[in-house]
Each structure stands twice: as structure tokens, then as C-alpha cells.
Amino acid sequence: MKNLLSALILLLLPVSLLLAQDTGRLSGRVLDSIGNPVELANVALLGTQVGTMTNSDGSYELRVPAGHSYTVVVSCVGYLTRQYAVRLAPGGSRNQEITLQRDIRNIKEVSVSARQERASTFHRIDVEELNYMPTTTGKVEAIIKSQAGVSSNNELSSQYSVRGGNFDENLVYVNDIEIYRPFLVRSGQQEGLSFVNSDLVSSIKFSAGGYDARYGDKMSSALDITYRRPRKFAGSSSVSLLGASAHVEGTSRTKRFTYLAGYRYKTTSYLLNTLQTKGDYKPQFSDFQSMFTYQLNKKMELSFLGNYSSNKYLFIPSETDVEFGTKDLPLNLKIYYDGQEVDRFDTYLGALSFHYQPVKGLSLKLTGSAFRTSERETFDIMGQYWINQLDNTINSETYGDSILNVGVGTLLTHARNYLDAIVVTASHIGSYQVGNNRVQWGLSFRYQDFLDRISEWELLDSSGYVIPYNGDEIILSDFRRSENHTAYNQYTLFLQDIREINSSFADLFVTAGVRGTIWNFNPTAMVSPRATISLQPFWERDIMFRAAAGYYYQPPFYKEMRRPDGTINREIKPQRSIHLLLGGDYIFSMWDRPFKLTGEAYYKWLSNLIPYKIENIRLSYSGENISQGYARGIDFKLNGEFVQGAESWMTLSLLQTREDIAGDQAFIWDGENYVMQPAGEFPRPTDQLFTFGLYFQDYFPNNPGYKVHLNAFYGTGLPLSSPNDDQYYTTLRMKPYRRVDIGFSKVIKRETDITGERNPLRFFESIWISGEIFNLLGIKNEASYLWIRTISDQRGIPGQFGVPNYLTGRRFNIKLSVSF
Numbered sequence: 048m049k050n051l052l053s054a055l056i057l058l059l060l061p062v063s064l065l066l067a068q069d070t071g072r073l074s075g076r077v078l079d080s081i082g083n084p085v086e087l088a089n090v091a092l093l094g095t096q097v098g099t100m101t102n103s104d105g106s107y108e109l110r111v112p113a114g115h116s117y118t119v120v121v122s123c124v125g126y127l128t129r130q131y132a133v134r135l136a137p138g139g140s141r142n143q144e145i146t147l148q149r150d151i152r153n154i155k156e157v158s159v160s161a162r163q164e165r166a167s168t169f170h171r172i173d174v175e176e177l178n179y180m181p182t183t184t185g186k187v188e189a190i191i192k193s194q195a196g197v198s199s200n201n202e203l204s205s206q207y208s209v210r211g212g213n214f215d216e217n218l219v220y221v222n223d224i225e226i227y228r229p230f231l232v233r234s235g236q237q238e239g240l241s242f243v244n245s246d247l248v249s250s251i252k253f254s255a256g257g258y259d260a261r262y263g264d265k266m267s268s269a270l271d272i273t274y275r276r277p278r279k280f281a282g283s284s285s286v287s288l289l290g291a292s293a294h295v296e297g298t299s300r301t302k303r304f305t306y307l308a309g310y311r312y313k314t315t316s317y318l319l320n321t322l323q324t325k326g327d328y329k330p331q332f333s334d335f336q337s338m339f340t341y342q343l344n345k346k347m348e349l350s351f352l353g354n355y356s357s358n359k360y361l362f363i364p365s366e367t368d369v370e371f372g373t374k375d376l377p378l379n380l381k382i383y384y385d386g387q388e389v390d391r392f393d394t395y396l397g398a399l400s401f402h403y404q405p406v407k408g409l410s411l412k413l414t415g416s417a418f419r420t421s422e423r424e425t426f427d428i429m430g431q432y433w434i435n436q437l438d439n440t441i442n443s444e445t446y447g448d449s450i451l452n453v454g455v456g457t458l459l460t461h462a463r464n465y466l467d468a469i470v471v472t473a474s475h476i477g478s479y480q481v482g483n484n485r486v487q488w489g490l491s492f493r494y495q496d497f498l499d500r501i502s503e504w505e506l507l508d509s510s511g512y513v514i515p516y517n518g519d520e521i522i523l524s525d526f527r528r529s530e531n532h533t534a535y536n537q538y539t540l541f542l543q544d545i546r547e548i549n550s551s552f553a554d555l556f557v558t559a560g561v562r563g564t565i566w567n568f569n570p571t572a573m574v575s576p577r578a579t580i581s582l583q584p585f586w587e588r589d590i591m592f593r594a595a596a597g598y599y600y601q602p603p604f605y606k607e608m609r610r611p612d613g614t615i616n617r618e619i620k621p622q623r624s625i626h627l628l629l630g631g632d633y634i635f636s637m638w639d640r641p642f643k644l645t646g647e648a649y650y651k652w653l654s655n656l657i658p659y660k661i662e663n664i665r666l667s668y669s670g671e672n673i674s675q676g677y678a679r680g681i682d683f684k685l686n687g688e689f690v691q692g693a694e695s696w697m698t699l700s701l702l703q704t705r706e707d708i709a710g711d712q713a714f715i716w717d718g719e720n721y722v723m724q725p726a727g728e729f730p731r732p733t734d735q736l737f738t739f740g741l742y743f744q745d746y747f748p749n750n751p752g753y754k755v756h757l758n759a760f761y762g763t764g765l766p767l768s769s770p771n772d773d774q775y776y777t778t779l780r781m782k783p784y785r786r787v788d789i790g791f792s793k794v795i796k797r798e799t800d801i802t803g804e805r806n807p808l809r810f811f812e813s814i815w816i817s818g819e820i821f822n823l824l825g826i827k828n829e830a831s832y833l834w835i836r837t838i839s840d841q842r843g844i845p846g847q848f849g850v851p852n853y854l855t856g857r858r859f860n861i862k863l864s865v866s867f
Contacts, residue, residue: 260577376436507524
């Protein structure tokens, strides 16, 4: 027996030595934030089948192939996933202790503030996803567009609509400061950069409705962004075919002073050259932002946030050649242009805050801010057009050629529009927390001043006749000229209580508050009570139920109070929306990874509405409170690690929004003839019945440094605004919006990689390169319609033609990003 054992040892020893030379030994323990061992945590090499589970004492041991770099993923249900890099020499070993932080979704073990956040109508968005999502606009706005209940049908714009609301009904805050955008922008080509610089962002919270009394005064959604507080010197930079960005941050030696600054440059010429209107596009957009903080002592701190943005747009059109119509009546439009468009939008923001924490749990903040915008929109463009009918006879020698001229004419457009505006705000926000109870309050004063000079006209000549034609004089088809100086004040205060009530069978969370606003343009006092109640029963399944209700007033801003002719309605009133929200979320484990399913049903009663039309991204308001309506729907979102270590999500939304505009008329078929009757209830411009969104991430097997990021969206067609100035009723709809963007990224250096002293990559924390394909499927989506009227065709019949303006086509982009 001894001889047999000796022989076995001699036979197995070389094999063991060989294995030891081909692998390394990785071991250690997995602990929670207070040092307790985490049992059954999964420890695996990303992109491989190599993995193990921790024992009851949190220990693990893993054999790692030697001579290669791997990413170790440590995950456990109820904890945030951790990753770190490892590279072992043959026969080498490494002991690595890992601390896992509790996931806020595991509410029983987290802080009071995190528990209350889950119970609110806000949800937190992972900032890490900003770096990889393929987008032609701002990164933050792109990730907001992918959320449930949110839709956007224009990839050139950062604007979005939420649950039937329009672009002007969304609140955006950065460090408790409300953010504004330029007012005269009428198309995605002009828009440029949004305010939020994703390189500076620390946290993102978003609510699609039912938000509490702290946020106001808009009717649809609230986006709450916090900029990062630097802890050390760091920075980043990126460059692509669409522009470049860079940021730097750091602290003083004593950590009392911190700085954070970022610069962005964007040009969309590369994208705009795919539009149907050809010409010389020269957009130049840039901005600079900075934030400084100084800690006076342990209880007091000063901070400053500043921004300057310059958006320049020069366009010299040359021609448009587009086919439209139907299969039975195919048409072609050709336009040859003279003239140009020159626009400039400059915005400035400065905000100074004083933060004081006299005792534990008490926070007091004073903020003074000023926003200024100077906007210029000027163009003189003449377009000579031909509309021809095309031969649709198959096998015809002239198939696809023009066989009949339907209309010919000239369209001359002119604009000299100027706007200067100042918004000055002084505010105080306070909070006091004792145990599971938090009281918040605030008050603010806002002064708004607008100087508006509008001069626009349009002349339409068809076959030698000016339209509209009366035989005696030249009449402009469209004309508006006005000069308005408007100034007014707004006073706001709010008070709310956030309370957690614990019982033997459930945890109950109640947020109740009231918001009061006085608006002195057309003196109005508004009281907005709001409440949210959430219940988490002590079931085996992790489920939370939520209900929210509240009043939301929106005092008219500059655009809402201006009539189509440019005059100001001095009797205009605030719009009102009453929200009712029922929903909840369910956190569960699938494939040993956490997933979250969220569902919310809502109904909004809308009154004192100001009707509007949408042209591209320009909202043209009636300037009158002549409508009432509703919005109702249901939203779903499922997110989790469909692929281990890569967060993905999908959303599905159903929406119906209607309105009834007093005095609006429409031709209705009575069985024998079309007769003019009251239009009654009809879809609002944002009525999008069904939307589906998908953001999916994956990586190449056995090589997780190569990643794929897919962003897809489908939305049914939006109502098409009537071309008649005095009519809002419409039965026409645009085609469904369908778009797929995909990105491929290669991580060249990770934050955890170890490099040699002579390796030039040692100066960088991470490096990655990505390739993006925008509009992967090459779908022609519609942005708006160009309405062309003709005096008569060759048969003597006058006509009006709606010609679609298509959005961008397929484009490839390459981007290099580094951080240090």
C-alpha cells in the first residue's frame, strides 16, 4: 500500500506543478459595510465560465489562468456589484478582501434617506450609463428619453415630452437651481447644447409625474441633477466627429476648496448633411461651466455655479428634392434656394449659494441666481419650387419620371426676431430630520423681464399669382410684427413632511405638502396640495405599492402668453393639472441577479389649457386659456443585468391625451355633405398611443473589454398640426417614429489596471474608444411637414400639399475618451 501511494504521488506531482504554473490562486473574503461576512456571494471572472461562491464565513478561493488580465465580478442579491482587475503570474497568489454595499433596492437594510427615495415618485438613474449610450444629443437627456413615459421624436433635439405634456412643461434643476433654455429655437438644427454637462454629474433623479411640493411650477415632470463634489484631482476628455469635451476637478491641500469645470464643443454638420434640404450647414455650439465650493468652517459652506453658452447657426440652402404622396398619386417636390439663415443664442447663468448646518439634522440653504439670454434669429430665403406627378406605371419607359406639373411658384420668407430676457431668483430651502421624520420648507422670489421684437413675413407666388389672391393688391400669406416689454414677479413657498411609519406587518411612507404661488402678471394666487403614500408589506417578495395625487399649476412664461400675431394676452391665466398616480415596483432575483419591475397608471385632469401647435420642436401657442382635456395611460419598466455585469432595461407605455378647444371648428361628414361644426374632443399634439424603448448592453464572450450598446425606440405617429392658423382640430398623423442606434466600445485601459513605470498609459485612469452607428436601419423619420399651396394645377384645380421634412439618415461616428 505504501508503494502504491508513493507511486500515485509521483504521478500526480508533475500534473499539480503544471497546473500551478498555468494558473494563479485568488482568495479572500467578502464582507458587508459593517464587517459581517457575506455568504453565497458570486465571485466570477467576467466573460468566462470560471467562478465560485463564498462560504458561511465569506471566504472564497479561485483558480485564475495566469498571464492574462481579468475583471473579477463580485455580486450578491441585495448588494451593489463590485468589480476589480486581476493579473496573476504562473503559480502566483493574491489575497483580496471585498466590501459590498447594500443596494438601495433592499430597503430593510439601508439608510432612511434611501428608503424614503424608493417610496417617492422619483427614481435614480445610474450615472455610469452616460458614458456608453450612443446619442446625437446630450447624454443626460438621451438617458431620460429612454425612461418609461418619456418620448422624443427628434434625435437632433434634447427636448422630450412626458405623459402627454409638451417640452415647456418639464422642470430641470441643477444643485437646486432651476434651469432655462433659449426661447426662439424652432428646429433641432438650431438647438445646440443642452445645459447639463454629463462630465460633471454626480446623481440623476427623475419623476414622470406626481412629484412632491418641493418641485414646481410645471405640469409634467421633474429632473433633479446634482453636480459632483471633487475629492481629488481628476479629469476627462473626449473627441468625436460631432465635437469634443473636457473637464477638470480637484481640491486644495486642506480639502476646504474644491473646483469643477468643463468645456464642450459640438458641431452637427456631419449629421445635417443627411437631411433632404441640401446646402452649407455651419452650426457651432460651445459652453463652459464651473462650480467652486469653499468650506468656511465645519458648519458653513459657499458655492458658485456658472455657465456661458454660445450657439451659432449659419445655413445657406441650395436645393430640396423629395418624393412624397401615395402609391396611386406619387409626387416630387424640387426647390432651388437663394439666401441664408443666421442665428445666435447666447445664455449666461450665475448662482451663489450659502449652506449652513447649525446642528445635526438641520440644513439651511440660501441661493441667489441670475439667468440671461440674448437671442437673434434672422433669415431671408427664397425658394422656387416645382411639384410634379410621377409616372407609376410599372414597365413604362417613363416609370418614375415627371409626367404632369401640378404646381409651380416661389416662396419668400423673412425674419428679424430678437429676444432679450433676464430671470433673477432668490430662494431659501431648509430641512430638519429626526429619526424617520423629515420636514422640508422653502420660499423664493423670482423676477422675470422679457424684451421681444418679432418681425416675420412670408410671400407666396404661385404661377404668377400671389396667395391669397384678391386681384387688387399683394397680400402676404403670413405676417406678424410686434414689440413687447414684459416684466413680472412670482413668489413661492412650500412646506412638506416626509414620514416613515413602521408596524408589525408593513412599512408605510407618507409625503404630504402644500405649495403656494403668487403670480402678479395677471394677479393670481395658487395653492397646490400634494401627497404620496407608499406601502411595503413584509412579504416574502420585495414589493412596494405607491399612490400619489396633487395639484400642479403652471404660470404662463414668455411663449405661452404671446398670441400668434405677436401680441401679449394680459388676461392670461395659469394652466392647471391634477395628477392621480397608482403604481409600485417589484424587486426579484433571476439568474442569481437582481431585477426590478416598475408599473404606474395615471390620470391627469387638465384645465385652463393654452392650445398650441408643434412645428419641428417649435411650440406656437394660441395665447388664450380656451381648452380643457385629460391625459391617461400606463407605463412599465423592467431593468436588471440581462447579461451579468451589464445593466439593461426596456420600457413600454400606453397613452391617450385629448382636449376640447372652445370655438374650434371642423368639417364633419353628416352622411350627405361636409358641414362646419364644433370640433369637440380630439387628440392633443403629443398624443402618442404606444411607445416601446430598449437599452441593451452586452460584451464579447471571453473578452469583456469589447462591449455593445443598443438603444432602440418605437413610437406610434403623432398628430399633424393643421396648416390653418385659426384651426387646431386635425385627424392627420405622422408616420411612426422608429430608430435604432448602436455603439461598440473597446476598453483600452481600466481604472484598476496596473501598468509599468515606462508605460505611457500610466498617466491615464481609463481609456476607451467607441464606434457608433446612428439610425442603424436608415429609417426616414418625419420631423414636420412643409405645406405648399398652389393657385391651380394644369386642370385649374387649386391645391395644398403636405411635404414631409425628414430627419437625419444613417451616420457613423467614432469617439475616443480618456480619464485621469
